[in-house]
Amino acid sequence: MSADLVVGIDSSTQSCKVVAVDLATGAQVSTGSAAHPDGTSVDPHLWTSALEKAWAAAGIPALGERVAGVAVAAQQHGMVGVDEANEPVHDALLWNDVRSAEEAAAMVAALGAETWVDTVNVVPVASFTLTKLAWLARHHPAAAARLKTVGLPHDWLNLQLSGAWSTDRSDATGTAYFDPLANEYRPELLEQFFGAVPSLPPVLAPEASAGKLLPRWGSSAAVVGAGMGDNAGAALGLELEPGEIVVSIGTSGTVFAVSETPVRDVSGEAAGFADATGRHLPLLATINAARVMVAGAAMLNVDLAELDRLALAAAPDAGGLTLLPYLDGERTPNLPEATGTIVGLTRANMTPGNVARASVLAVLNSLADALASMAALGVPVERVLLIGGGAKSRALREAAATVFGVPVEVPEPREYVALGAARQAAWVATGKLPSWGRRIEESFTPDGAWGATVRERYIAARKAVYGR
Numbered sequence: 001m002s003a004d005l006v007v008g009i010d011s012s013t014q015s016c017k018v019v020a021v022d023l024a025t026g027a028q029v030s031t032g033s034a035a036h037p038d039g040t041s042v043d044p045h046l047w048t049s050a051l052e053k054a055w056a057a058a059g060i061p062a063l064g065e066r067v068a069g070v071a072v073a074a075q076q077h078g079m080v081g082v083d084e085a086n087e088p089v090h091d092a093l094l095w096n097d098v099r100s101a102e103e104a105a106a107m108v109a110a111l112g113a114e115t116w117v118d119t120v121n122v123v124p125v126a127s128f129t130l131t132k133l134a135w136l137a138r139h140h141p142a143a144a145a146r147l148k149t150v151g152l153p154h155d156w157l158n159l160q161l162s163g164a165w166s167t168d169r170s171d172a173t174g175t176a177y178f179d180p181l182a183n184e185y186r187p188e189l190l191e192q193f194f195g196a197v198p199s200l201p202p203v204l205a206p207e208a209s210a211g212k213l214l215p216r217w218g219s220s221a222a223v224v225g226a227g228m229g230d231n232a233g234a235a236l237g238l239e240l241e242p243g244e245i246v247v248s249i250g251t252s253g254t255v256f257a258v259s260e261t262p263v264r265d266v267s268g269e270a271a272g273f274a275d276a277t278g279r280h281l282p283l284l285a286t287i288n289a290a291r292v293m294v295a296g297a298a299m300l301n302v303d304l305a306e307l308d309r310l311a312l313a314a315a316p317d318a319g320g321l322t323l324l325p326y327l328d329g330e331r332t333p334n335l336p337e338a339t340g341t342i343v344g345l346t347r348a349n350m351t352p353g354n355v356a357r358a359s360v361l362a363v364l365n366s367l368a369d370a371l372a373s374m375a376a377l378g379v380p381v382e383r384v385l386l387i388g389g390g391a392k393s394r395a396l397r398e399a400a401a402t403v404f405g406v407p408v409e410v411p412e413p414r415e416y417v418a419l420g421a422a423r424q425a426a427w428v429a430t431g432k433l434p435s436w437g438r439r440i441e442e443s444f445t446p447d448g449a450w451g452a453t454v455r456e457r458y459i460a461a462r463k464a465v466y467g468r
Contacts, residue, residue, distance in 0.1 A: 002066075003023070003065060003066055003067060003068035003221065003222070003429070004022065004023050004024070004066055004068070005020050005021065005022060005023055005029060005063060005066045005067050005068065006020070006021060006023050006067070006068055006069045006070070006071075006422045006423075006425040006426045006429060007019065007020050007021075007058075007060060007067055007069070007070040007071075007222075007422060007425060008021065008070075008071060008073070008233075008237075008415075008417075008418035008419055008420065008421030008422030008423070008424075008425060009051065009054075009070065009071070009072040009073065009074075009157065009418060009421055010073055010074070010230065010233065010415055010417040010418035010421065011036075011047055011050070011051065011072060011073070011074035011075065011153055011154065011157055012036070012074070012075055012230060012250070012251070012417070013036065013075050013094060013095075013096065013250075013251045013252075014035065014036055014038075014250075014251055015033050015034060015035050015036050015050065015054075016033065016034050016036065016047065016050035016051050016053075016054045017031065017032070017033045017054060017415050017417075017418050018031065018032045018033070018051070018054040018055050018057070018058040018060060018418070019031045019058065019415050019418040019419065019422060020058055020059075020060060020063065020067070020422075021419065021422045023068055023426055023429070023430070023434075024434075025436060026419065026422070026423070026434065026436030026437075028414075030058045030059050030060075030063075031057075031058050031415070032053070032054040032055065032056065032057025032058030032059070032060075033054050033057065034049075034050040034051075034052075034053035034054040034057065035050065036050055039094075040093065040094045040096050040097035040098075041091040041092060041093050041094060041097055042091055042092055042094065043088060043091055043092070044080050044088055044092045044153070044156045045088075047153060047156065047157060048156075048157070048160050051157060051160065055217065060217070060218060061217070061218035062218075063218070063219075064218060064219055065219060065221055067213075067218075067219050067221075067222045068221075068222060068223070068425070068426070068429035068430070069222055069223045069224070069225060069425035069426060069428050069429035070161060070213055070217075070222050070223075070224050070225065070425050071224065071225030071226070071227050071228070071421040071422065071424040071425040071428065072154045072157045072158060072161070072225075072227040072228075072421055073154065073227060073228050073229065073230050073232070073233025073234075073417045073418065073420055073421040074152070074153040074154035074157060074171075074227070074229070074230060075094065075095055075153050075229075075230055076095055076127075076152065076153075076171060076174040076229040076230060076231065077094075077095035077127045077128055077129055077152065077174045077175070078092050078093060078094045078095055078129070078132075078152055078153050079092060079093045079129050079132035079133060079136070079150065079152075080092045080150065080151045080152060080153060080155065080156045081133070081136065081143070081144075081147040081149070081150045081198070082147070082148060082149050082150075082151075083146045083147065083148050084148050086149070086159065089143040089144070089146045089147050090136060090140060090143045092153065092156075093132045093135075093136075094153075095127045095174075095252070096127070096251070096252065096287055096328070097126070097132070098126040098287075098329050098336040099126070099135055100126045100131035100132045100134065100135035101125075101126040101131075101329075101336040101337075102135075103124075103126075103131045103132075103134035103135050103138065103193070104124040104125050104126045104128070104131040106134075107124040107130070107131065107134070107176075107193055108123060108124055108268070110192075110193075113266045113267070113268060114266055116176075116268075117264055117265070117266050117272070119179060119186055119189070120173075120176055120177065120178060120179050120180075120186060120189070121173070121179070121180055121181065121262055121264065121271075121272030122173070122174075122176055122268070122271045122272055122273075123265075123266065123267070123268030124176050124268075125268060125331055125334055125336075126331075126336055127174075127285070127331055128174060128175060128176040129150070129152065129174065129175040129176060129177070130175060130176035130177050130189060130190070130193055130194070131176065133150060133190070133193070133194040134193045134194055136194075137193075137194050137195050144194070144195070144196075147196075147198055148198060148199055149165060149198055149199040149200070149201075150198045150199075150200065151165055151167060151200075151201045152167060152171045152172075152174070152175070152201075152229075154167070154168075154171055154227045154228065154229065155167045155171070155201045155227075157227070158201075158210050158224065158226075158227055161210075161213055161214060161217060161224050162210050162211035162212065162213065162214065162224040163211065163214055164210065164211055165199075165201040165202070166201050166202055166204050166210040166211075166226060166227070167201040167202070167203055167204070167226070167227070168203060168204050168205075168206065168226040168227055168228050168229075168232075168276065169183065169203060169205075169206070169274035169275075169276075169278075170228045170229045170231075170232035170273060170274045170275055170276050170281060171227070171228060171229040171232075172185075172203050172274075173271070173272065173273040173274045174229060174271070174273060176189070177189045177190050178203070180262065180272060180273070180274040180280070181262060183203065184203075185200055185203075187200075204226035205226065205278070206226060206228075206276050206277055206278055206424065206427070207226075207424075207427050207428055207431070207433070208225075208226050208428070209223045209224065209225065209226075209428050210223075210224040210225060210226055210227065211223075211224050212224065222429075223425075223428050223429055224428075225421070225424045225425045225427070225428040226424070226428075227421065227424070228276040228420070228421065228424065229273070229276075230417045231246075231248070231254050231256050231273070231281065231283055232273070232274070232275050232276040232281055232420070233276065233416070233417040233418070233419075233420035233421050233424075234246060234248060234256075234387065234416045234417045234420055235256065235258055235275055235276065235281060235420065236275070236276045236277065236419075236420030236421075236423050236424060237414070237415075237416035237417060237418070237419035237420030237421075237422075237423060238385060238387070238411065238416055238420075238438055239435065239436070239437070239438055240257070240258045240385070241258065242257070242258060242259065242260070242380060243257075243380045243381075243382040243383065244257065244258075244382065244383050244384075244385055245257050245371065245374065245379070245381050245382075245383070245384050245385070246384075246385050246387060247367050247371070247384050247385070247386050247387070247400075247404075248387050248388040249289045249290050249363060249367070249386070249387075249388040249389065249390030249391050249396070250289060250290055250388040250389050250390065251289065251290065251291065252285055252286060252287060252289055253285065253286035253288070253289030253290075253363065253366060253367050253370070253390075254283060254284070254285045254286075255283065255284045255285075255367055255370040255371055255374060256273075256281055256282065256283035256284070257281070257282055257374065257379050257380075258275050258277075258279050258280070258281060259279060259280045259281070259282055259379060260279055260280070261280065262280045262282075263280065263282035263377050263378070263379060264377075265282075265373075265377055267373075268334060269284055269332050269333065269334070269370075269373050270282050270283065270284050270373060270374065270377055271283050271284070271285075276420065276424060277433070282374065282377065282379055284332045284370035284373055284374060285331055285332055285370075286330060286331060286332050286366050286367065286370065287326075287328050287329060287330050287331050288325045288326060288327050288328055288330060288363075288366065289363055289366075289367075289388075289390055290363070290388065290389055290390035291327070291328075292323075292325040292327060292359055292362055292363050293307060293359050293360060293363060293390065293393065293396075295327055295359070296355060296356060296358075296359030296360075297356075297359075299355065300352050300355060300356060302352075302356075304393070307356045307359065307360075308356075308393050308394050308395050310352050310353045310355075310356035310357070311353070311356040311357040311359070311360045311393075311395035312394060312395045312398070313353055314351070314353035314354050314356060314357035315353075315354065315357070316357075316399070316402075316448065316450040316454075317361075317450050317453055317454050317457075318349070318354045318355075318357035318358040318361055318454075319348070319349035319351070319354040319357075320344045320346070320349055320457070321342065321343075321344050321345060321349050321350075321354045321355065321357070321358040322342070322343040322344050322358065322361075322362075322454075322457045322458055322461045323340065323341070323342050323343075323358040323359060323361070323362035324338075324340060324341040324342075324343070324362065324458075324461055324462055324465060324466075325340055325359075325362035325363060325365075325366055326338035326339060326340055326341075327339065327340045330366075332366075332369070332370055332373070333369075333462075333466070333468055335466060338466065341461070341465050342358070343457075343461040343464070343465075344457065344461075356395075357395070360393065360395045360396050360399060361399065361403065361454055361458075362458075363390065363396065364396065364399055364400055364403040364404070365403060365454065365455065365458040367404075368403050368404050368405075368455060368458075369459075369462075371384070371404055371406075381406055382406065382407075383406060383407050383408075383409060384400070384401075384404055384406055384407070384408045384409070385408075385409055385410075385411060386400055386408050386409070386410045387410075387411060387416055391410060392413075397410060397442065397444065398444065399451075400444060401444040401445055401446045401447065402446045402447050402448055402450065402451035403451045403454060403455065404446075404451075405446055405451065405452075405455075406446070407443065407444065407445050407446075408443070408444045408445075409440045409442070409443050409444075410440065410441045410442045410443075410444075411438050411439065411440055411441060412438075412439045412440070412441045413441070419436075423436065
């Protein structure tokens with residue numbers, strides 16, 4: 001039987017998803033998933049266990065030689081440090097672990113934002129791998145001394161699939177020790193801030209093979225792709241073009257675009273990442289996104305469906321209620337110690353509907369800030385593609401275009417990160433990047449002046465509380 005399928009893996013903060021698609025059309029053939037533990041640090045072996053469960057649930061072993069290629073897209077930034085035997089010296093610290101905020105600030109103070117952008121096109125924040133390594137060296141020097149290799153979550157899974165470490169440009173650019181313009185690591189930064197230069201995974205080109213799939217996964221004929229960071233995976237799955245901006249609302253909120261040229265931002269808000277095609281992927285991320293609505297529902301003692309109903313029935317501007325949604329600290333703006341703040345609360349507007357609406361608007365306003373930053377950097381913002389679990393909210397969908405001030409399209413629900421990984425797997429297997437197209441489920445245009453009012457109130461509240 002001919003190899004007519006490819007497999008994409010999305011190893012996110014919350015779960016591992018495995019999707020098999022038709023090599024020619026991109027149509028989904030099977031899927032499986034398994035949960036990851038909650039928290040901001042985890043034993044990487046649990047990612048392997050989740051992959052095994054999702055792999056079996058998708059029926060991949062039974063597909064055998066039909067699988068032509070496999071690739072992984074995974075949560076970015078995390079620190080996976082291992083010893084000589086590839087055993088973790090410490091739990092992997094995830095992108096949303098902010099314990100290294102002090103180290104990040106010290107790095108910026110030591111070299112200055114301009115130097116960081118010139119060197120690696122990012123300004124360190126607590127999300128990036130180098131800051132986590134510095135934290136490990138400072139707080140767990142014995143573990144740091146045992147560390148032989150450092151990689152990222154997708155690099156770890158490449159090791160499990162192929163037997164060798166490897167990474168790609170999109171993920172390497174989130175470490176703060178890789179230069180996406182020169183396409184090379186900057187070991188002097190590891191030496192300066194970690195005190196040593198560990199072994200680093202080779203950075204593969206987007207169409208390069210990371211090796212063959214190990215027999216334990218059910219086939220030894222399939223090639224393993226270089227893989228990518230999850231946002232680069234989503235861009236590849238959506239077949240993103242310049243002028244389009246993806247707003248992804250999941251555990252985190254991300255705003256990103258593809259660009260032929262790098263975007264330089266010394267403020268550190270926009271990261272100058274690479275994409276999974278050889279281009280660039282300027283990106284802004286927020287720590288607080290869909291879970292703001294989950295928290296709002298918990299506060300009101302309702303489920304998400306009822307939160308949505310309440311938000312739809314409330315006044316468009318939430319009766320003047322404004323929520324700054326920095327419930328878990330924040331990355332954009334860089335406020336790791338921030339907390340949530342409700343502004344404009346009165347006896348008249350203190351209703352469940354307005355609280356629900358304010359929770360939805362808080363997510364959109366935070367992402368609208370990121371869109372404004374992207375536009376200020378010269379990235380065209382002509383249309384937003386709204387994806388992620390949070391985009392299922394009817395209240396959020398209907399409000400998004402008016403708050404953002406640009407047309408919004410909602411692609412049909414698909415596992416776009418996994419689909420992007422599958423598309424890369426097809427590229428590696430055939431030598432050609434396929435075009436599978438995308439379908440739009442709904443489209444929205446800005447409607448009414450209330451969006452400008454909501455934005456003004458939010459910006460005023462943010463400046464009043466945090467001065468920016």
